[in-house]
Amino acid sequence: MHRILSPRILLLRILAAALLLGLVMTACALVGTEHISLKAALAPADGAVAPNPDFEILVHVRIPRIILAAIVGAALAGAGVTFQAVLRNPLADPYILGISSGAGLGAMLAVISGVTWTLWGRSPIAVFAFAGALGTVWLVWMIGRVTGKFHVTGLLLAGVVVNACFSAVIMFLTSIARSQEVHATIFWLMGNMTEEDFFVLWAGAGAVTAGLVALYFISPQLNVISFGQADAQSMGIDVKKTQLVAFALSAFITAVAVSLSGLIGFVGLIVPHAVRLLLGPDHRQLLPLSSLLGAMFLVLADTIARVAIAPAQLPVGVITAMVGGPFFLVLLVRFNRKVYWLK
Amino acid sequence: MTAAIELNDVTFGYRPTEPVLRQVNVTVESGTFLAVAGPNGAGKSTLLNLLAGLHRPQSGTISIEGADVHSYHRQALARKLAIVRQEFVPAFGFSVTETVMMARTPYFGQLGFESQNDRRIVAEALDLTETTRFASRLLAELSGGERQRVFIARALAQETPILLLDEPTSFLDLKHQVGIYDLLRSIQRDKGTTIVAITHDINLAAQYCDLALLLRPCPGNAPGAAGKSRHYHIAPPSEVFTPKGIEEAFGVRVFSAPVGAVSVILPLGQMARDADRLGLHKDL
Numbered sequence: 001m002h003r004i005l006s007p008r009i010l011l012l013r014i015l016a017a018a019l020l021l022g023l024v025m026t027a028c029a030l031v032g033t034e035h036i037s038l039k040a041a042l043a044p045a046d047g048a049v050a051p052n053p054d055f056e057i058l059v060h061v062r063i064p065r066i067i068l069a070a071i072v073g074a075a076l077a078g079a080g081v082t083f084q085a086v087l088r089n090p091l092a093d094p095y096i097l098g099i100s101s102g103a104g105l106g107a108m109l110a111v112i113s114g115v116t117w118t119l120w121g122r123s124p125i126a127v128f129a130f131a132g133a134l135g136t137v138w139l140v141w142m143i144g145r146v147t148g149k150f151h152v153t154g155l156l157l158a159g160v161v162v163n164a165c166f167s168a169v170i171m172f173l174t175s176i177a178r179s180q181e182v183h184a185t186i187f188w189l190m191g192n193m194t195e196e197d198f199f200v201l202w203a204g205a206g207a208v209t210a211g212l213v214a215l216y217f218i219s220p221q222l223n224v225i226s227f228g229q230a231d232a233q234s235m236g237i238d239v240k241k242t243q244l245v246a247f248a249l250s251a252f253i254t255a256v257a258v259s260l261s262g263l264i265g266f267v268g269l270i271v272p273h274a275v276r277l278l279l280g281p282d283h284r285q286l287l288p289l290s291s292l293l294g295a296m297f298l299v300l301a302d303t304i305a306r307v308a309i310a311p312a313q314l315p316v317g318v319i320t321a322m323v324g325g326p327f328f329l330v331l332l333v334r335f336n337r338k339v340y341w342l343k
Numbered sequence: 344m345t346a347a348i349e350l351n352d353v354t355f356g357y358r359p360t361e362p363v364l365r366q367v368n369v370t371v372e373s374g375t376f377l378a379v380a381g382p383n384g385a386g387k388s389t390l391l392n393l394l395a396g397l398h399r400p401q402s403g404t405i406s407i408e409g410a411d412v413h414s415y416h417r418q419a420l421a422r423k424l425a426i427v428r429q430e431f432v433p434a435f436g437f438s439v440t441e442t443v444m445m446a447r448t449p450y451f452g453q454l455g456f457e458s459q460n461d462r463r464i465v466a467e468a469l470d471l472t473e474t475t476r477f478a479s480r481l482l483a484e485l486s487g488g489e490r491q492r493v494f495i496a497r498a499l500a501q502e503t504p505i506l507l508l509d510e511p512t513s514f515l516d517l518k519h520q521v522g523i524y525d526l527l528r529s530i531q532r533d534k535g536t537t538i539v540a541i542t543h544d545i546n547l548a549a550q551y552c553d554l555a556l557l558l559r560p561c562p563g564n565a566p567g568a569a570g571k572s573r574h575y576h577i578a579p580p581s582e583v584f585t586p587k588g589i590e591e592a593f594g595v596r597v598f599s600a601p602v603g604a605v606s607v608i609l610p611l612g613q614m615a616r617d618a619d620r621l622g623l624h625k626d627l
Contacts, residue, residue, distance in 0.1 A: 004440050007456050088433070220455040224445045226433045234395050235501065236421030236449040281435035284455050 005282050013285065017292040024296050025070060028303040029062045033310040065193050067201050068260060069302040069316070070295035072193075073267055075208040075257035077294020079250035080268030081287050082215055085222040086246045087152055094254040094268040097159035097247075098136040101166035103258040106132025107188050108173050111181045125188055130259035136162060137251040152229070191264035191317030193302045204260050211253035212291050218242050219283035226281070266320040267294050270328040277331055297324070345409035347373040347505055347537035348394060353403035355386075355393055356561075363389045365561050366403070369577055371554065373408075373504065376531050376538045378548035378580065381558030382593050385574075387541045390558070391507050394539070395426055407505065418449050424505040425498035429513065432483055432490070439485070439493050440478045443468055446500035468499040472526060488519030495526065506530070508540040512547070520544065524551045545584045549605045555583035559592045584608060596621045 030036065040054040079094035087096070110128035140158045147154025174182050196204075221242040224232040229239045257264075271294040275286055301319040308314055348371040356362035363386040371377050379387050392398050393405055396412045405412045407423050415423065425446070437445075446468075447461040457465075469475040472492045482490060491511055498506055511527070512520040528551050530536050542548045548555065556577045576583050586599040589608055598609045598617055611618055 004438070004444060005456075007454055085435075090435075217455065220448045220451050223437070223441075224448050226435050226437075227442075227445070228428075228431065228433070230392075230395075230397060231426070231428060231431075233397065233417065234421060234424075234426040235446055236418040238417060276435065280441075281437055282441060 005280075005285055010285055010288075013279075014288050014292070017289055017296075021070065021292050021296045021299075025066050025299055028299050029058060029066055031303055032057075032062060032306060064196055064198065064201055065302065065306075066299055067205065068196050069193055069298045071201070071204045071208050072257040072261045072264060073271075073294040073296070073298025074212065074291040075253040075294075076264065076268040076298075077271040078208075078212045078215060078287055078291040079254040079257075080294075081272040081283065081290045082222065082246045082250040083268075084272055085226055085283055086243055087156060088226055088228070089152075089156065090273070091269075093265075094250065094257075095163075095263070095265075097140045097155065097251070098162040098166065099133045099251065099254050099258065100263050101163045101170065102136025102139075103129040103133040103255070103263065104170050104185075104189055105136075105166045105173075106130070107262075108170050108177075108185050111185050112173060112177055125184075126259040129188075129262075130255050133255035133258050134251065136166065137247070137255075141247060187315065188262045190315035191262040191320070192315045193261055193305070196260070200260070204256055207256050208253050211249045211256075212287070215246065215249050216284070216287055218245055219287050222246065222283040222287075223281075262315075262317070264298070264317045264320055266317075266324040267298055270324050271297055274328060274331055345373075346370045346406070347375070347408060348539070349404075349406040350393075351404045351406070353393065353400045353405060355389065355398060355400045359401065362401070362561050364393075364400075364558075365574060367573075367575060369556060369575075371537060371539065373537055374531065374535045375554055376528065376552045377540070377554045377556060378545075378552035379539060379541045379556045379558065380543065380545050380548065380584070380592075381556075381575075382560065385558040385560050385592075387558060388509055391426070391509055391539070391541060394507060395424065396420055421449060421501060421503075423503055424507055425501040425503040427491070427494045427498050427506070427508040427511055429509050436481045436483055438479055438481055439474055439496075440465065440469070442482055442493055443474075443497045443500050446497045464502060465496075465500050468496040471499060471530070472496040486519075487514045488516070488522065491515065491519075491523060492526070495523070499530070504535070505537045505539070508538070510541050510543065512542065512544060520547060524548075527551070545580075545589065546605070546607050549580040549584050552580055554578070555580040557583045557588055557592050581605065 034057055036054040036057050040052070076094050080092070083092040083094060083096055084090060089096075106128035107125045109132075110124040115124045140155065140162050143158035143162070144155035147158070174185070177185075221232070221237050224235055224237050225239060225242060232239050232242075254268075272286065272290045275290045275293055279285055279289065298316070298320070301323060302316045304323065305314040305316040305319045308319070348369070350367050350369040353364060353367045354362050355364045367390075379390065381387050389398070393400060394407070394412065396415070399413065407415065407420070412420065443465050444457055444461065447457055447464065450461060451457055466475075469478055472495050474489070474492050474496050477485065477489060482493065485493065495506075495508075495511070506527075508527070512523050515523065524547060527538055527540065531538050540548070540552070545555075554577065556575060559574045561574050576588060584606075586597050586608060589595070589597050589610075593610070595610045595612075598611050598620060599606050601607075609617075611621055
């Protein structure tokens, strides 16, 4: 019988990808506008008189930001895989059900209302965006539910319509707001990495990891659901429960990612496709490997964003689209040629 | 012995006032090959979905191996009946083995992987459907006939006593049509599987099935309609697939002649070469 994915192969691939991610993160930590060396950073400070500057930059500036990029990349890629599977739509990404516009609206409202309080060290923009994202998914899910039988189509349509409505509201608010406020929001909407404190990083990493691990346990069901809901049901799969769990978890980790870094496009769309092209569509493998590669991709993209026009910084969303798009097209063309040769 | 499938006075419609099926009473004994025929919209696929528990009848009961279909837990029902739907390729490129293995998903271990037993069952299903030799190919790279065999293999891997098929030969050439029917008949013979196949090819079905169900469009809820004759006929194929029965059900004139063990029925239109045999050319 033809070999299919075994737990051993899967584990080896996950370990290899994790190792690669570790190497990429280490390498990127040493790249930046300020030249630092690992040796100098790890050298003991001279009699504790002055803090070691290399160590300070590494630990308080670069590492938090790299960890943040990894968390966000993993969350977006994992959520992208899940949305594509459940909606049975290769064009789906984490933002398709209105998360982006919901988060954007939340951020806009936070800026316009001028609130200044913080929640666990998070700015009002992040908190409002998180609430806006989850609220919108809930709204779309409820609308989709009343459309009944053709659940997936109903959901997609509800997502598109809610997205369009909220985008219009955002544009309306933009047109009446002061330009300084608008600039802050637009910068946020483009997707941006900032240095976060360790508590926020740990909380984010914990939430995203828990969500991704939980998603892994429904990955065999996601395989079956890609053949259609009726088929999955007749094979004994609880389709409704799987859908609900998949949506809730991936919406949650997307909302976490969005509240940490704004709207970073392309990661959730192209990383799942790239992994699928290379290794096949089995979600037991696609989900963990997409998450690890998504993390790697965003760490690299953010490093480019940091150094490309140094000392100024680009929004990382610009890099993901500019680098990711062509890279994906190359992959697509090469893959298709490979298939052609095989025939 | 309890019947594999039993429909008791089943009435169902997508709208309460427009029944698709009305007061249907059908019993399919275990190990029977039933062919379901009828014009488009007569409720063939609806019947299949009712058997699969996807719809609830408005009245009446549907029993699968002696218990109401809705009394089964989803997973228990998946051990009773498997379904092969009309030709469909999923959005993502799964291989043949991966596809067939999906039938075993409810029995996977904690980490989401198959057991030795699952692998044995899948290997057997591939073997029986003669799909082993392209087990590593992708579904999208197969011909229609090959793909249909893969979906039958997947249904077999569910290890059910009942197999439902929705037009299993509709896109296939003559050789593959016969191949699928031979396969179904051998499954029925070797495993004692009860087979229910929706088909438009009554001549082929007559060569293979034990029992035929011919559905006519339901006459609706017009006054007095309920008292009229049943809108279906179930009997051995020689009694169901008669020129008169087919003409009534499909509203088309047919030409019939005995060929071998069964009578072949050929639908004819006004422009057909043999139209004059039915006196059709005069209508032009």
